[in-house]
Amino acid sequence: MSHTITIKNEADTQIFAESLADFIAQQDTGFVIFLDGDLGAGKTTFSRYLLQKLGHEGAVKSPTYTLVEPYTIADRAIFHFDLYRLGDPSELEFMGIRDYFSGNALVLVEWSEKGAGILPEPDLLLSIAHGSAETERTIHLSGQPHILQLLGADVTA
Template sequence: MRANFYLADEKQQVALGGLLGQFLKQGLVFLEGDLGSGKTTFTRGLIRELGHQGAVKSPTYTLVEPYVFDGRCVYHFDLYRLADPEELEMIGIRDYFDEDALCLVEWPQKGQGFLPSPDLCLHFSLSERQGRDLQVEALSDAGKAALQQLQKAQVV
């Protein structure tokens, strides 16, 4: 199941991320796209919707940024600087994919072979119209349910 969204500006990226945060509380989300395509901006909206009050930064140098609030764990990964997917084993990547956690992975192709299948795959690209185009593919029952709810609620 797939859906396409047009996000005219940063405000709409954050808003759609927040909407998804209402519908997907746990699981695995891949965020794909070129540098500057909106992956971290979207993630900021999602994490803030779940209750985080502070800054949401890209974990480019640390590989993972944990957010723990209200008894929930959200892990934001950025694999851009990963030299070899086997490095994920060294940081104990499998331990993060707890059934109650929400894991958001930017540049998932860099971890190929070491990451489980995602619930949702989001592909961001620069739009011909100025903003961003977002294609969302649901790859699990939980992902399909979240995408259906997102389509119904989407007002951007």
């Protein structure tokens, strides 16, 4: 199931990221989000608003060079990946990738296509694309119907 929303500016991106954070905060199981889209689409910006709404204070660095940035918020492990610089998906196995996708961890993955064949399926895939105006974006969401319905109530309001 999928759903597309149009975002006019960064403030709208913030509103959507914050509504997703509220949803995730209510889940006590692991949750995996893939964020796809070109450089500058807004994947890191989205992740930053989401992490801050979950309660992270301070900077949210882009994990472009480190591949992963770990956080702990309210006793929950959060891993923010950026696989842009990953040479080969098999490198993820050397990193012990399975350990990151365990327990009730929240995992955000930018450039998930670089880990194709190794990464597990996401609970939610957000594909962000530039729109016609400078700050306009479209976000294509796909995932299980119950997740999209819960989010849809927020995003179409």
